[in-house]
Amino acid sequence: MKLRLSVTTTNSALLAKVEEISGENLSKCYHCGKCSAGCPSLTNMDCLPNQVIRAVQLGDEKVLESETIWLCASCFTCAVRCPRGVDLSKIMEALRLLTLRKDVNHIEVKELTQEELDELPPIALVSNFRKMTS
Amino acid sequence: MEKKPKTKMISVFVMGKEHKVPQGLTIMKAMEHAGYRFLRGAGCRAGFCGACGTVYRLKGDYKLHFDLACQTAAEDGMALTQLPFVPANKATYHVRLIKKEGNPILKYYPEVARCVSCNTCTKACPQELEVMDYVQAALKNDIEKAATLSFDCIQCGMCALRCPAEIVQYHVGQLVRRVHGKFVNKSKQLNKRVNEVNKGKFDTDINELMTLKHAKIKDKYSDRDIEALH
Amino acid sequence: MNLAYYPGCTLKNQGLGFETSALAAAQALDIEMKELDRWNCCGTVFSLADEDLMHYLAPMRNFVRVQEEGFDKVVTLCSMCYNTMKRTEQIVKDDPEKLKTINEFMYREEDYRGEVKLFHLLELFRDEIGYEEIKKRVIRPLRGLKVAPYYGCMLTRPKEIGIDDWEEPRIMEDLLSAIDAEVVKDPLRGECCGAYHTVNAKELVTERTRMIVSSAKKRGADCIMLSCPLCEFNLDLRQRDTAKEYTDFVGIPVVYFTQLLALALGLTEDVCRFDLHYIDPYPVLVEKNIIEEGEEVHGKKA
Numbered sequence: 188m189k190l191r192l193s194v195t196t197t198n199s200a201l202l203a204k205v206e207e208i209s210g211e212n213l214s215k216c217y218h219c220g221k222c223s224a225g226c227p228s229l230t231n232m233d234c235l236p237n238q239v240i241r242a243v244q245l246g247d248e249k250v251l252e253s254e255t256i257w258l259c260a261s262c263f264t265c266a267v268r269c270p271r272g273v274d275l276s277k278i279m280e281a282l283r284l285l286t287l288r289k290d291v292n293h294i295e296v297k298e299l300t301q302e303e304l305d306e307l308p309p310i311a312l313v314s315n316f317r318k319m320t321s
Numbered sequence: 322m323e324k325k326p327k328t329k330m331i332s333v334f335v336m337g338k339e340h341k342v343p344q345g346l347t348i349m350k351a352m353e354h355a356g357y358r359f360l361r362g363a364g365c366r367a368g369f370c371g372a373c374g375t376v377y378r379l380k381g382d383y384k385l386h387f388d389l390a391c392q393t394a395a396e397d398g399m400a401l402t403q404l405p406f407v408p409a410n411k412a413t414y415h416v417r418l419i420k421k422e423g424n425p426i427l428k429y430y431p432e433v434a435r436c437v438s439c440n441t442c443t444k445a446c447p448q449e450l451e452v453m454d455y456v457q458a459a460l461k462n463d464i465e466k467a468a469t470l471s472f473d474c475i476q477c478g479m480c481a482l483r484c485p486a487e488i489v490q491y492h493v494g495q496l497v498r499r500v501h502g503k504f505v506n507k508s509k510q511l512n513k514r515v516n517e518v519n520k521g522k523f524d525t526d527i528n529e530l531m532t533l534k535h536a537k538i539k540d541k542y543s544d545r546d547i548e549a550l551h
Numbered sequence: 552m553n554l555a556y557y558p559g560c561t562l563k564n565q566g567l568g569f570e571t572s573a574l575a576a577a578q579a580l581d582i583e584m585k586e587l588d589r590w591n592c593c594g595t596v597f598s599l600a601d602e603d604l605m606h607y608l609a610p611m612r613n614f615v616r617v618q619e620e621g622f623d624k625v626v627t628l629c630s631m632c633y634n635t636m637k638r639t640e641q642i643v644k645d646d647p648e649k650l651k652t653i654n655e656f657m658y659r660e661e662d663y664r665g666e667v668k669l670f671h672l673l674e675l676f677r678d679e680i681g682y683e684e685i686k687k688r689v690i691r692p693l694r695g696l697k698v699a700p701y702y703g704c705m706l707t708r709p710k711e712i713g714i715d716d717w718e719e720p721r722i723m724e725d726l727l728s729a730i731d732a733e734v735v736k737d738p739l740r741g742e743c744c745g746a747y748h749t750v751n752a753k754e755l756v757t758e759r760t761r762m763i764v765s766s767a768k769k770r771g772a773d774c775i776m777l778s779c780p781l782c783e784f785n786l787d788l789r790q791r792d793t794a795k796e797y798t799d800f801v802g803i804p805v806v807y808f809t810q811l812l813a814l815a816l817g818l819t820e821d822v823c824r825f826d827l828h829y830i831d832p833y834p835v836l837v838e839k840n841i842i843e844e845g846e847e848v849h850g851k852k853a
Contacts, residue, residue, distance in 0.1 A: 207602070307427075310561040313435075315749075
């Protein structure tokens with residue numbers, strides 16, 4: 188990701204919105220990478236979890252299109268390990284909500300097959316729809 | 322000569338336009354008094370068919386009310402509109418093929434899993450049903466409870482219009498009752514009646530109707546027995 | 552001990568054996584768990600957005616139900632229900648403004664006073680009954696059975712609500728020791744199973760299942776023990792999909808902690824509903840002489 192640093196990018200509307208929704212202070216993060224090192228979803232991600240924080244710090248809206256924010260399963264491993272007390276799971280949620288709140292789904296319920304619906308327990312559907320549908 | 326007591330007139334606002342109507346009328350009659358003619362959105366006029374859903378607010382009150390136009394008295398200052406139809410997602414299923422295993426409701430209406438228990442559906446129900454409770458019962462596969470709680474639903478659809486999770490509660494309730502009838506409480510009367518139909522008990526009557534002239538059918542309809550209304 | 556019981560949706564569906572074994576085991580330990588007359592889905596995932604009060608309604612409404620029935624304690628078995636409801640319990644304590652707003656929104660209910668305390672069943676066993684006491688009640692020691700406890704995410708994280716240390720938990724290990732089973736310590740016991748990605752990214756969960764199950768198996772585990780119906784679904788049924796992808800993959804059964812406890816307390820296997828599991832735990836239990844061969848289990852013989 189190529190980024191241009193300036194006062195306007197570091198005071199972006201994206202940063203303000205993410206901090207508002209998540210209640211987290213992103214400037215506390217000093218990019219030690221502990222969150223990325225322990226993330227169980229890392230191998231499938233297109234950017235590192237701490238890079239997500241960096242992108243938001245710099246107001247880069249491309250982060251909203253990254254797979255990473257949707258691959259985060261809110262397992263809170265990063266949250267318990269962060270030496271700065273930043274809850275990255277809340278930041279990930281805020282980024283997902285920026286899409287979902289525009290009434291845009293990340294998954295389509297109607298695309299689930301009858302066979303899948305036959306075996307998936309309610310706990311899977313409820314949690315998935317909460318995280319992935321608007 | 323005795324003076325007729327004057328009927329008090331009240332103001333109702335239909336889609337924003339003020340109309341003066343006599344006090345004591347139902348919303349439906351008040352609207353007809355004001356010149357509206359119901360081509361759709363009125364059926365039995367007796368609180369059973371669910372065709373005349375109406376949403377209104379009362380003067381100085383933030384609350385949104387949902388009722389049937391044929392059952393609710395118009396009040397002074399009422400601002401209202403008819404909601405006679407609700408676009409709804411209706412699952413296609415064959416009751417014969419529904420399996421008992423798993424959760425049949427989630428299979429045909431997976432969006433039930435989106436319920437947030439906000440209870441908005443219950444607040445919108447003119448029948449005063451515990452709508453959220455029956456949706457939740459369906460989610461936990463308690464077919465018996467869901468069927469009982471939704472039994473008096475008249476399918477007006479107000480719940481589905483208000484639901485933030487976009488669930489179509491009244492169709493879910495219908496599926497629940499069908500599953501209930503199939504697996505939980507098989508209806509003896511239904512089997513009896515199906516047998517009668519199959520044996521031709523009603524063939525003569527049906528055949529007679531099928532061959533009637535249009536005008537005769539109209540006469541039959543207007544002369545039909547209607548339960549007295551109070 | 553008498554307290555309210557909140558089951559959660561999946562315990563009434565695919566996770567039925569979790570409930571039946573838990574209720575039977577609790578009864579054997581003189582814990583009376585009264586299922587709430589009215590309850591709704593907890594929402595399964597706690598809303599991580601600070602201003603999103605809508606998603607606190609479901610767990611909060613359940614606390615109102617507990618209060619209505621005159622209880623101040625409620626116990627749950629499912630890790631996700633525990634997590635969602637426990638975090639909501641915290642919110643109420645930390646943020647009276649939020650409680651006020653939610654109470655006003657739920658004006659049809661009595662006001663929630665914020666006094667209900669939620670427990671996970673494992674906490675009751677450890678803190679209220681005590682593992683020493685459980686040890687005394689064991690009728691059928693699970694000697695020789697090697698069990699890998701699996702915590703997943705929701706029991707121990709985040710730290711404010713975890714029922715044990717988030718990096719080095721031992722609540723399940725200690726339970727296993729009390730019932731005389733052999734603990735297999737697996738470094739992946741706290742690794743996420745992929746959770747709800749099982750709906751839209753099955754391959755991701757299949758891979759995670761391969762890693763977690765293989766790790767436990769490599770360390771000699773006969774079965775994996777857990778407390779979450781979503782982890783159970785992923786680690787058990789998804790082994791089917793793992794096996795399709797990796798032909799040399801050999802799985803092991805996945806059981807709930809209540810099922811092993813029920814067996815140890817001498818209860819019959821029918822309370823475990825092993826028939827609902829994809830990989831049948833029955834053969835390994837017979838092999839390890841926990842269950843006698845030929846003993847009738849849900850209508851079929853071993």
